[in-house]
Amino acid sequence: MAVKVEPVNARRIQLSQFQGQVPPPLAMLFILGEGKSRLVAGGQGEGFYVVKVDKIIPGNALNQPALIGRTQQEMQQALAEEYGAQFTNAMRQTVGVKRNEKAITASKARITSTGS
Incomplete structure (x- = not known):
């Protein structure tokens, strides 16, 4: 079982690039509140992701x-x-x-x- 940590910095406006097909882990990033985390299945059966929101910077x-x-x-x-x-x-x-x-x-x- 491979565990890989990948920090992500994203802005909500970037979701429009996906034209409605936002990957579940990235969508969860904008659903969770600051300091919250959740286990999310990958969109193409590639496994599971632990999504944790460290900080929210208002735009x-x-x-x-x-x-x-x-x-x-x-x-x-x-x-x-x-x-x-x-x-x-x-x-x-x-x-x-x-x-x-x-x-x-x-x-x-x-x-x-x-x-x-």
Whole structure:
């Protein structure tokens, strides 16, 4: 049984590199509180890890102005889309919109047909 100690210094923002496939030991590093430890199975059956958090250093988003700007843009876009969808749904309910599937199908056929 091989025992190997590997200190890890990581920042939460680095987890985005894994695109949702964060290795369990690294994910546990950000779940545990300072001074806590836990045994974690490796993600690919390579064994077990003892994850121990020695110190947590709070981040400062003000040091990452590009990240703040990108996050603001993403939030504004998502918010605009959500407001648009809610507004459209409210109009449909207020006005009492009904879909005429037969007319929609006929219009699509007329628009997409290649007339000779």
